[in-house]
Amino acid sequence: MPTLALNALVAGLEATAASTPTDEAAVALLVAHDHWLHRPDFVDCLVMTDRERCSPPVAWIYWHEVPAFLADAPCSSSEAAVLRIAASLAGHDPQRPLAELLSGLDDTNAAHVADALAHVLTRGGRRPLPPPWKCPDCGRTYCVCSRRRTTGASARAVEGAGR
Numbered sequence: 001m002p003t004l005a006l007n008a009l010v011a012g013l014e015a016t017a018a019s020t021p022t023d024e025a026a027v028a029l030l031v032a033h034d035h036w037l038h039r040p041d042f043v044d045c046l047v048m049t050d051r052e053r054c055s056p057p058v059a060w061i062y063w064h065e066v067p068a069f070l071a072d073a074p075c076s077s078s079e080a081a082v083l084r085i086a087a088s089l090a091g092h093d094p095q096r097p098l099a100e101l102l103s104g105l106d107d108t109n110a111a112h113v114a115d116a117l118a119h120v121l122t123r124g125g126r127r128p129l130p131p132p133w134k135c136p137d138c139g140r141t142y143c144v145c146s147r148r149r150t151t152g153a154s155a156r157a158v159e160g161a162g163r
């Protein structure tokens with residue numbers, strides 16, 4: 001069966017993912033990454049289409065088969081990481097820790113992944129992201145001093161009240 005042209009394939013995947021931000025983000029990440037949807041082995045093994053009952057055709061990805069597919073597919077570590085992140089966004093176990101998947105990305109792929117995460121966290125752009133939290137004491141984003149101080153201050157206040 002001849003495969004769909006890339007633009008029809010993307011349109012079919014987007015149609016299937018539409019209105020679920022996690023699925024939209026997974027498809028958008030693959031499209032932005034611009035690698036896997038060009039690979040005949042990926043499309044043949046993991047992309048399903050229905051063009052007999054649906055016009056225009058719809059397409060979807062067997063995300064649950066991504067880890068098994070990657071066990072044999074020749075690719076770079078970042079190509080594999082992006083595909084696993086997309087599978088994870090779509091709700092499937094990528095079988096690698098998120099820390100490992102995120103830490104090896106170059107700037108371009110990091111930007112694609114950040115866009116995908118932002119799409120999910122803003123619920124498809126319907127909810128603005130609040131500005132990053134900063135510690136009121138030290139101004140850092142990652143900090144335990146304020147929690148420690150609050151806990152200590154509360155404990156002292158309780159002690160003081162008891163005297």
Ligand SMILES: [Zn+2]
Nearest residue numbers: 135138143145
């Ligand atoms: Zn602090």
